Amino acid sequence: RDNTWFISPFRKQLPFWVYFASSFPAILISVVLFFEVELTSIMIQSKLKCVHPTKAIKGTGYHLDILIAGILISISGLFGLPWICAAPVRSLAHVASLSKYSNTHAPGEKARLIDINDQRLTNIGVHLFIGCTIFAAPIIRKIPVAALFGIFLYFGIVSISGTQLFSRIKMTFIPTKYHPNFGYLRRVRQMKRNAYTFIQVIAAGLLITIKMTSFAFLFPLILVLLVPFRKMCLPFIFTEREFAE
Numbered sequence: 035r036d037n038t039w040f041i042s043p044f045r046k047q048l049p050f051w052v053y054f055a056s057s058f059p060a061i062l063i064s065v066v067l068f069f070e071v072e073l074t075s076i077m078i079q080s081k082l083k084c085v086h087p088t089k090a091i092k093g094t095g096y097h098l099d100i101l102i103a104g105i106l107i108s109i110s111g112l113f114g115l116p117w118i119c120a121a122p123v124r125s126l127a128h129v130a131s132l133s134k135y136s137n138t139h140a141p142g143e144k145a146r147l148i149d150i151n152d153q154r155l156t157n158i159g160v161h162l163f164i165g166c167t168i169f170a171a172p173i174i175r176k177i178p179v180a181a182l183f184g185i186f187l188y189f190g191i192v193s194i195s196g197t198q199l200f201s202r203i204k205m206t207f208i209p210t211k212y213h214p215n216f217g218y219l220r221r222v223r224q225m226k227r228n229a230y231t232f233i234q235v236i237a238a239g240l241l242i243t244i245k246m247t248s249f250a251f252l253f254p255l256i257l258v259l260l261v262p263f264r265k266m267c268l269p270f271i272f273t274e275r276e277f278a279e
Contacts, residue, residue, distance in 0.1 A: 041114050062254035067119050071103050072096060074120035081129050123189040202231045218279035226276055
């Protein structure tokens, strides 16, 4: 048995065709990692754009994030270490904890985001504590797995509660006269909104269903197929102005 740290990709016992066959799952995994890193960056930048339209947007950051992730994943693969990528739920929770909201809004109105304390100290501290958890393994083993899943569930609910999809689902069950003064509620007909929401819910349900079956390895492929579906099929139902809303 080979117990060395370095895992050579050119092992003699592997047939030559394995190197070509492994390219298919490699492409699927690359798609997942790309979406995970880039979507996290887009969501964080959209939050910052609301506060600092010019200062917070760094176009080259998108390329730098995926470059660093690719380098670290390549190194981790050679040493049999876990792969890393951007964590959307934790990143959004971090931004939310650094956000400042107005306290002068009228009763019943949503507080307005006025500033985000853009700093690096919190991230450094969080990851230092994560690294120190290896010394607390005996204590961590006593934490019920259900408690950990509860924390992840909470972060997931917090991160989706502010999305437009979640808002549109709620608006489906609220009478029109009680709808808030949102732009897409005024400029897009209710039938079109409900149709688009239904399509998104079906797509999300399809992805979740595939993820929970033995065909989970096809998850990245289905994710990629949603792009041509949006570009080639949905324009027959919705206009570009409705998409923009």
